[in-house]
Amino acid sequence: MKKMLKGLGAALCVALPFIAQAPADAATPAATGSADQTLVQRGAYLAQLGDCAACHTAPKGKPFAGGLPMNTPMGRIYVTNITPDARTGIGGYTEADFARALREGVAKDGHNLYPAMPYPSYAKVDDDDVKALYAFFMHGVAPVQQANRESDIKWPLNMRWPLMFWNMAFLEKGAYRDKPGKDVAWNRGAYLVQGLGHCGSCHTPRGVAFQESALDESGSAFLSGALLDGWFASNLTGEHNAGLGRWSDEDLRTFLKTGANRHASAFGAMTSVINNSTQAMSDQDVAAVSTYLKSLPPVGGTGAAAYTYDPQATKVSLDRPANDAGARVYTAYCMHCHGVDGHGFAPMLAPLAGNPNVLAKDASSLINVTLNGTGDLVIDGVPSPFPMPGFAAVLDDQQIAEVLSFVRAGWNNGAPAVGAAEVAKLRQSTQAGR
Incomplete structure (x- = not known):
């Protein structure tokens, strides 16, 4: 069942x-x-x-x-x-x-x-x-005038009538109503995040019937991060490591307008969101979204201690890369952009030390972006000069697993290692049809 x-x-x-x-x-x-x-x-x-x-x-x-x-x-x-x-x-x-x-x-x-x-x-x-x-x-x-193309989804999965019951169970009708006790900016931000922005569609975990586990901040799972189409949509709560807990209001506003800040850069579907949507938001609406998101309590972290930067052990590994397979790959393919210190050259080139996507429990996004790279961020019509390239044709599954395990352990990141089987699975699913 x-x-x-x-x-x-x-x-x-x-x-x-x-x-x-x-x-x-x-x-x-x-x-x-x-x-x-x-x-x-x-x-x-x-x-x-x-x-x-x-x-x-x-x-x-x-x-x-x-x-x-x-x-x-x-x-x-x-x-x-x-x-x-x-x-x-x-x-x-x-x-x-x-x-x-x-x-x-x-x-x-x-x-x-x-x-x-x-x-x-x-x-x-x-x-x-x-x-x-x-x-x-x-x-x-x-x-x-462009006719719609039919899908090739077969019966019975193409039936629509079960959706009536899905809507009865999971659709909450009614426009957003301002929450008492919250100011204008908070309510505007909540309206945009929960409504037109539909942030929960990607960033909230799904239930067994693929319904969002929560539609607003009253549900503890809301915006706590979710796996979707080979990417892990980031935690947007105040969680310290994998969420927005270390981001200032300015950090968040910068990310929404440009797709990059001192903590992270957009990739995957978020690149399209930045290109087509959030960079066009008015300063007032960006501030409102930031106000709302920064009000969310921490949820869905890894349970690890709050991140603090420590470069020493990683520096030793990089000084002697022959002793660490992941360090050898990092030195050859990654270090010139992301640095010995893991700080990269933010916001142009993403940091890896303390990056919430690196610290996330689910490594899908790191594997995916390493395999396939990411599209250009295009801000005010100007493409980003240093998009992440894909290494699917250059590195095998074991090498990618080793370098990502190195990165997730490096600079005191303390995130779980990546296995070659995880890489192979995403390689197969994301490379199909390319």
């Missing part, structure tokens, strides 16, 4: 079509009348906060026209067209249709959406912001 539920949960997380294809004779309700450009512009900003482009725009594709392929254990799927084209997009949606899809996960034709479209978070978006988003997608996005 548990195995079946996990299989269903995996199916539920698949990002199948956000919106049903409109019939050929569909009207375009939003096309009549002149658009309020102020509302459209506000909607454009909100769409950036929601990072809509990251999922609904394929590489070299037209904005929001879909087509982005996603590999899942059940097969490949393609993200859908959400431009206002009447035939292949959402041009036939009224504002009420749009709101229902966004906040309740039900498409215009009545079929249930899969909750990889993060409607459990978008349920908290208020009416004014829904109106602005609708105005943007109908009047600020160019219609693109």
